[in-house]
Every structure is written in structure tokens, then in C-alpha cells.
Amino acid sequence: MKQKEILLFGASGQIGRNLIRKLSQKNYKITAVTRNIHRKGYILKTQANPGYLDLVEIKNFDSNNIEKLIKKSSICINLIGILFEKKKNDFNLIHSDFPALLSKLINKHKLDKFIHLSALGIENAKDSDYAISKLNGEKRIRENFKKSIILKPSIVYSIDDKFSTSFMSLLSKLPIMPLYYKGKTKFSPIHVSDLVDIIENLIEENHNGLTLECVGPEEITFKEILQKLLRAINKKRILLPLPYPVAKFSAKVLQLLPTPLLTEDQLKLLKYDNCRSNMYKCNFDIGFESKKKFENEINKYSYNWKSGGQFAINN
Numbered sequence: 001m002k003q004k005e006i007l008l009f010g011a012s013g014q015i016g017r018n019l020i021r022k023l024s025q026k027n028y029k030i031t032a033v034t035r036n037i038h039r040k041g042y043i044l045k046t047q048a049n050p051g052y053l054d055l056v057e058i059k060n061f062d063s064n065n066i067e068k069l070i071k072k073s074s075i076c077i078n079l080i081g082i083l084f085e086k087k088k089n090d091f092n093l094i095h096s097d098f099p100a101l102l103s104k105l106i107n108k109h110k111l112d113k114f115i116h117l118s119a120l121g122i123e124n125a126k127d128s129d130y131a132i133s134k135l136n137g138e139k140r141i142r143e144n145f146k147k148s149i150i151l152k153p154s155i156v157y158s159i160d161d162k163f164s165t166s167f168m169s170l171l172s173k174l175p176i177m178p179l180y181y182k183g184k185t186k187f188s189p190i191h192v193s194d195l196v197d198i199i200e201n202l203i204e205e206n207h208n209g210l211t212l213e214c215v216g217p218e219e220i221t222f223k224e225i226l227q228k229l230l231r232a233i234n235k236k237r238i239l240l241p242l243p244y245p246v247a248k249f250s251a252k253v254l255q256l257l258p259t260p261l262l263t264e265d266q267l268k269l270l271k272y273d274n275c276r277s278n279m280y281k282c283n284f285d286i287g288f289e290s291k292k293k294f295e296n297e298i299n300k301y302s303y304n305w306k307s308g309g310q311f312a313i314n315n
């Protein structure tokens, strides 16, 4: 059987690596684009059997090289995204200008499908630069290539993530964990394998033009997430609600770290619930059920942060 070809941007991230594993098992051939083959080559190459994966290095969104790849593809998936800016205008460049360029070229070369990852809960966050840039990206993609499929996930988690694993690291070390907005912001975490299943279905079936919110089976508050993580690593910590001015000051300091633990923009975003909005369809509406529950899944890898490791006994 002839392999179907997929061009994948942002392949080395959490969702990209899981997607490569899934799609290569389903006989898709993937061309994965990275900015640095030297750094990301090993982690990418080990995700698929030889023959199912090609790696291409493209720096600085070079449009000639991107066009050459698009010309040869029938499906393109964009997973490039950032959570904080290293330089001013990075959000705009990465979440809006780059997807606009991709969708323009995809329209020019008449690809069958373009799947783009945006984010959930950004419509109301008019004070967040991250949210504004993601929304602008969605708008420009739709204008350039109407058939685009735009996915808006809540938090995506797994052993490969930068969310549950970072919080388990912090919770295992810090005696006190700050709670922003009293920990009341709601999330609907989706396991990466459920999201990857949704993407596979969207490739196989005809859902062109769809904007889809991707959520897990539960709605849980930030405080409940921390409590579940604490139970999973068998630790007791003080969860301390921070008044907004103190939270803002802490974000000002924390964003100075080379990889910021919290930025002022993230603090603004944390104010808004990250659950289905009913403005768009969600995965449950079209029969793509995400079944994996947060606490069950984190318990499968939380032993990495437990005293005593995998065989520790919970008190």
C-alpha cells in the first residue's frame, strides 16, 4: 500500500512526538520539520521505524524552503507554539505570521488538509498577548485557506508534558505552592493520546473547515489539579492563595528566569476558565470521546516524583 505523506511542523514537542508514533503505525509517512536537527534529531528519529520519518531542518521560517516542502505534501499539520516570548513580537510571529504564511502556501498548492493547533479559552482573554496572537492566527488561517481545521485544546498532559511533570517537580521540592485567583480557574485536561486519536480521525474523515474545541472528560479547578498531583506523589503541601498584587509582583520576578516559571501574560491568562465555551463544536459533539481521566493517568507516572520511587507505598 502507498504511504500517505504528512508534513509536520513543531514535531519535536509533546503532541508532535506522540503524533509521529501514532501516525507512523498507521502507515503514514511523516516529514518532520525542526529548527535544529543536531539537538532534536535523536528524540525525533526514535519515534518511528526507519522509512516512516524524514527530518528536515528549517531556520527562521524560510519561506522558499517551506514552499518546497508544501509542494510535495498533501496534508500539513502545524504544532508550533510558545508559552512566553524571548523577544518582543515573538507571539505574533509564531502564532499569527507563521500560520498565515503556511495557510497561504497551502492554498496556493491546493493541499487536501491543513490542521492547525490553536488554544482553548482565549476568546475572553483580551488582555493577554498570547491569546490575542493565537486568535489572530485563527482568523488569518481561515481567510487564507477556508478548509483549514483549527483545534483548540485545553491543557494537554502526559509523561511527555511540561505541565503535570513540572508541577510534580515543584510540589515535591517546595513547602508552599501559590494559588492564583484562589485556584478557582477551571480546566478540562485532555490526555495527549486522546488528542492524537482526534487528530488521526480528522485526517481520515472529512471535517474540512471545522473549528473544534478539544477537552477531556472532566472539568477541574487549578486547586483540584494541584491536590490530585499532591496525592499522586504522596506529599502534603500548603496551597497558599496569593492576593493579585503579590501574584503580579511574583510573575514580574519569575519571568526573569531563562525559562520563566510564570510570566505576567500567563498570570492574565490564568484568570480565564479553560473549558469548552460552546462557541464551537467540541470533540464530544462529533463522537470523538476523550475517556482518560487526569488522576488515573498521572498515577501511572507520578512515581518518578515519589520518595521511594515506583514501589513506594502510599500512607
Ligand SMILES: NC(=O)c1ccc[n+]([C@@H]2O[C@H](COP(=O)([O-])OP(=O)(O)OC[C@H]3O[C@@H](n4cnc5c(N)ncnc54)[C@H](OP(=O)(O)O)[C@@H]3O)[C@@H](O)[C@H]2O)c1
Pocket (backbone or CB within 6 Å): 009, 010, 011, 012, 013, 014, 015, 016, 033, 034, 035, 036, 040, 078, 079, 080, 081, 082, 094, 117, 118, 119, 120, 152, 153, 154, 155, 156, 157, 163
Ligand atoms: N501542550 C498543551 O497543553 C497545549 C494546550 C493548548 C494548545 N497547545 C498548542 O498545541 C501546539 C503543540 O503543543 P506542544 O505542547 O506539543 O508544543 P511544544 O512542545 O511547546 O512545542 C512544539 C514545537 O514548536 C517548535 N518551536 C518552539 N519555539 C519555536 C520558535 N521560537 N520558532 C519555531 N519553532 C518553535 C519546537 O520545535 P523545534 O525545536 O524542533 O523546532 C517545539 O518542539 C502549540 O501550538 C500549542 O500552543 C498546546
